[in-house]
Amino acid sequence: MKGFLFAILACSFLSIASAGSFYQDFDIIWGDGRAKILDNGRLLTLSLDKTSGSGFQSKNEYLFGKIDMQVKLVHGNSAGTVTAYYLSSQGPTHDEIDFEFLGNLSGDPYTLHTNVFTQGKGNREMQFKLWFDPTKDFHTYSILWNPRHVIFMVDGTPIRDFKNLESRGIAFPKNQPMRIYSSLWNADDWATRGGTVKTDWSNAPFLASYRNFNSDACVTSSSSTSCASDAATSKSGWWNQELDSTGQERMKWVQQNYMIYNYCTDSKRFPQGLPPECSLA
Template identity: 50%
Template structure:
């Protein structure tokens, strides 16, 4: 590689400084500077907001669900949050932490959703990927702990090579990019967190509905972080992304043998649904990525 010119070095240093200031500014921004409220505003309670970390409680009752969306959109990033889920009989409720480019037919989306349960039954964590409107790629897991007893960390790593889902820093799924198959790589996505009524599908395929006598239902979020490339250009494209310092920590991340081992462990011991094994759903053959290594 050719030696950098002094002008190039100055420009690079300036860019790094700007990125660092952007990161500091984002860290110092208050909740309402970073997020828009979804649903009833009085169902979103900011418990703490010190400019460095927020704790937010979302509630669901007969009148409304609730949530918040990031004001920024992103093209690749590492997104993490701690969550304490709805306790007791949470059947029919759905708690989410996901990225989406919108609601159109060709949208991209990366999902972590928690489907509520009857008291004593395990929660189900649903992971899914949509690319150019092509979805139906769910892996579902029973969690190996009680997610209502305390906060646990859930993370999405999204880069040009793969998407990695982690629980308490344990990888449980990886979704790889193949050049000839759809992959979310061009459309900027907004971060969403929601609590809503999913009675029609969430618990035992919709057989168990919400028991509203237990309302209001509450889920808590804290410790949200986004080490991610901001891209607020509606047309997307990598060239218009602004990436913070530390991007190198995730932009090329792929699972090594140890990480793939934890994925195999999660699949063997806790997976409750794999779309690549659902012949009833795909009678004409499984999606192409199911046959890839």
């Protein structure tokens, strides 16, 4: 807790609710024209061909907030491709909160891969099969990040809750501001069925689409406004939000029916014992 208080005192933040255009909120950072902002800033598309993928990042850095993005994934045979949407700081001891969508053969469900890095350490993967076709329409993927929880949500349904267990000696992402990143890239060495199914470039270019970005978040700024004070009293209430009994039941339903991998049950991967948060969460 002392580290968190120091971070708030040492830096100043501005709580901003943003639902602007992609021109306003993001920069295209790679892809040689394969990423495009369209429809007067209301739509962003990423494309991938055999030469290159593409990606973008947020103009702002955030320290806590609720981030929403609607995404429509690559349709058809997307085997070998990965659409990544995540928060990350920089450096070897970076923090990171990941959504990654692993491509599939036509007719197979997409795999949603999630992970949380703290101080450069990841290996906290949970994977899910989505209960809908994410290529036919846009769906909302959300990250709620406050001093006590990182909650992953799909169309408002919580699928994962990474809790702050620092009192038990487990690191939690709370001191490093993070940008939003997204990219579409080729990862056919591992993405689909462990890399046994390769990208079929006859289907290129592959396309992912984004719209309706929304953030209610603490944005790093020179303002003297206390983000903690603003967020704690905001109507959204995300600063203190956690799952109520209904949210916990919905998450349990997803995990029982659609979770296909949980690092906390992979004893073969951790022969010296499962990570400590697995028994404490």
